[in-house]
Amino acid sequence: MACFLVPTTEAIVTTIATKIIEKKEKEAVSTELEQGVELSSLHRERFSVKLNRLNHLLWGGSLLLAFEHFWHGEIQPFFPFLTAAGNPADWAEALHEMSTVGVGMAVLVTCVWGVHTWVLDRIAQREGMAQHEEQARRAIRK
Amino acid sequence: MTLLITILAAVVTSCIWYSSARARRLKTGVLCSMFWGASLMWLVDAVAEYIELGAAYFTPAAQDMLNDAFLGFSVIVLALTVWVVLLFVKDPDGVVRSALHNQRS
Numbered sequence: 574m575a576c577f578l579v580p581t582t583e584a585i586v587t588t589i590a591t592k593i594i595e596k597k598e599k600e601a602v603s604t605e606l607e608q609g610v611e612l613s614s615l616h617r618e619r620f621s622v623k624l625n626r627l628n629h630l631l632w633g634g635s636l637l638l639a640f641e642h643f644w645h646g647e648i649q650p651f652f653p654f655l656t657a658a659g660n661p662a663d664w665a666e667a668l669h670e671m672s673t674v675g676v677g678m679a680v681l682v683t684c685v686w687g688v689h690t691w692v693l694d695r696i697a698q699r700e701g702m703a704q705h706e707e708q709a710r711r712a713i714r715k
Numbered sequence: 716m717t718l719l720i721t722i723l724a725a726v727v728t729s730c731i732w733y734s735s736a737r738a739r740r741l742k743t744g745v746l747c748s749m750f751w752g753a754s755l756m757w758l759v760d761a762v763a764e765y766i767e768l769g770a771a772y773f774t775p776a777a778q779d780m781l782n783d784a785f786l787g788f789s790v791i792v793l794a795l796t797v798w799v800v801l802l803f804v805k806d807p808d809g810v811v812r813s814a815l816h817n818q819r820s
Contacts, residue, residue, distance in 0.1 A: 580756060629745055634752025636797065637790050641717065641757075644786050674763045678756040685755055 574647050574657045574667035577638035579675030580682060584631035591628055595621040618697065627686040634682060716780050718757040720787030724794070725750035740807050746798045753790065 598619050642648045647656055657663035728750055732743045765772045775783070803811050 576760070577756070580752075626748065629748035630752035630755070632752075633745070633749025633794070634754075634756045637721070637749060637753035637794060638756050640790060640793055641786060644789070674759055677759040677763070681759055682752060682755050685751075 574663070574670050575642070575655050576670050576675035576678060577635050577642060579671055580631050580638070580679045581635040583679045583683070584628060584635055587624060587631065588628050591621050591624045594624065595619075618693070623690050623693075626690070627683065630682050630686060631679075634678075638678075716775075716783035717787040717790065718754065718761050720784065721750055721757060721790060722754045724791050725754050742798065742802055742805060742807065745801060746794060749794045749797070753794075 598621055639648060648654060649656055653659060655667065657667040725747065728743055728747045731738045732747050761772070806812055
């Protein structure tokens with residue numbers, strides 16, 4: 574009935590968090606560049622980029638789910654927007670659905686993103702280690 | 716049915732994203748995220764419905780299936796429309812910008 578509101582709320586929070594983190598990361602990078610830093614450290618994927626992937630999943634999913642709710646007449650283009658909001662019994666059911674299905678959706682999407690990010694980090698770490706080993710081997714040969 | 720169609724769309728767009736550098740430049744990643752995000756959310760919805768209905772979940776009425784399929788294809792059209800708007804706004808190849816520039820000059 575209104576389960577998509579939970580991932581939408583999470584999307585709003587993560588988008589704001591991404592903007593704040595992005596700003597801090599830019600400041601940190603400019604400070605590092607002024608102080609002199611290894612270029613390889615700048616190539617590492619920033620957390621804001623990772624978080625942006627979660628934003629896309631949440632916003633995209635919420636948009637398509639909102640459309641589905643509109644299709645089923647659970648959302649209306651005028652106040653109070655949710656048809657369930659007009660009736661206390663329906664509203665109680667909607668709240669129950671939000672606390673079960675809605676929270677489940679937000680948790681599943683976040684978990685999948687977490688696993689995906691962890692796997693990508695491990696791959697990047699392994700590639701980085703392989704590059705270091707190759708450089709060390711070349712140095713020994715010389 | 717909506718879940719199946721959305722997962723199918725997610726798999727197809729992911730394959731396109733993986734196999735073509737041009738597709739990656741044209742922001743198909745956003746389209747993948749949209750379809751995968753919606754698929755995961757509908758998966759939770761399907762599990763909740765399965766818990767409620769049991770095996771009856773897998774034997775929907777023909778009219779419900781038709782309506783869900785119609786919804787699934789409409790969802791794909793909406794996602795594609797959002798992607799095209801995003802593509803025109805971001806304009807990674809500069810096509811829109813050059814077209815506007817040519818019109819002015």
